[in-house]
Amino acid sequence: MDLDAYVAEHGGQWRRLEHLVDRARLDAAEVDELVVLYQRVSTHLSVLRSRSPDPALVSQLSQLVLRARARLTVRPRASWAAVGRFLLVGFPGAVWRAWPWWCAVATGFTVLSFALIWFVADNPDAVPALVGEEAAAHLVESGFAGYYTEFSAPTFAFHLWTHNAWLAAQCLAAGVLIVPVGYLLWQNALNIGVVGGVMVAYGRADVFFGLITPHGLLELTGVFVAAGVGLRIGWSWIAPPAQLSRGAAVARAGRDGIVVAVGLVGVFAVSALVEAFVTPAAVPVPLRVAVGAAVWVAFLTYVVVLGRRAPGPADHDGADVLDPVSAR
Structure with missing residues (x-):
């Protein structure tokens, strides 16, 4: 050659x-x-x-x-237009489509938690059996309030963020089996009910609700959304719509589940910041509660206003809002 x-x-x-x-x-x-x-x-x-x-x-x-x-x-590179579509259409639309489920979860969880608080507070003799006398005394005197100031705010926020995101991921992943979601919710309701009941029984209801309310409104709503969407995935397997096979129904609900999982990462980041910086702040309780309530109402407004406008699954399969990237 x-x-x-x-x-x-x-x-x-x-x-x-x-x-x-x-x-x-x-x-x-x-x-x-x-x-x-x-x-x-x-x-x-x-x-x-x-x-x-x-x-x-x-x-x-x-x-x-x-x-x-x-x-x-x-490889595709990030597209701000796709990110915007995810935030303005994909995530709120997926949350809105599952609203009957997470609203039902929120209602049941709230009723159960307050029932447990009432039971424990109304039966103070049961407190030693539930948590122990020394643990109850420590919880009331400094343990509950000290939890929010034990670590530096940035470290505490990161811990809360990862913990809540993991809990939401468990609810979403276990939703197809239904029962594990109920167990996870029961564990959290029991914890709130027993701790809240002990605080109320010892006359510290103001401390309990003053500390848990600012961040709890958004944080628990995020958990309710994850659980509701997870249960919706499970139910789509049990009773799929007439026009869809079981596989297609689960796939459709699963796509919404993935979108919600990504969106809740941001929601829990916000709730973690509120819990780490606002909840323990040395300001009047009404101001702390007002900040938490404002953030919570803003999230609900975001979901209702933008979610209702989002195209339904029959109009749009959601594929382009799962990955906020576009071709070069």
Whole structure:
């Protein structure tokens, strides 16, 4: 094989391919040319590998072919338009479509928690059996309030964020089995009921509700949403809509579940900031509660206003709002 003649014959195409690869932007014709040249130079490289002893030239063309392939198969990059669509359409729409479920969860959880608080407060003799006398005394005197100031605010916020996001992920993942979601909710309601009941029984109801309300409104709503969406996924398997198979129904509900899981990461980040910085703040209790209530009402307004406008699953399958990226 005459290597010099081969290089002279095809060198122009190699240089042109390198020029296109290095261009920041290509129009449609240049993209088509890039594809054709990539295929041709790949063939040239194959010929040289089998017939030419020149490793430098083979290495040079190998790098050029790899760069051209990378340019043709470039990974999608972030698109602010897609992120905006997720925030304005995808997430609120998915939460809104599941509102009967998470509202039912919220109602049941609230009734159960207050019933447990009332029971424990109305039966103070049961407190030692539930938590122990020393633990109850410590909880009332300093344990409950001290929980919010034990660590630095940034560290505490990060811990709360990851903990609540993990709890929500468990509710969403276990939703298809139904029963585990009920167990997770019962565990949390029992914890609130017993702690709240002990505080009320010892005359510290003001401390309990003054500390738990600012962040609890948004935090618990996030948990309710996760549980409700998870249960909706499970129910779509048990009783799918007439027009859908079980697999299609679960897939549709599952897509909403993924969207909600991503969105709740942000919701729990906000609730963690409120719990770490607002709940223990040295300001009047009504002000702390007002801040937490304002954040909670803002979230509900966001879901109701934007969620009602979002296209339903029959109009839009939600695929483009799951991944906030777009092709280059």
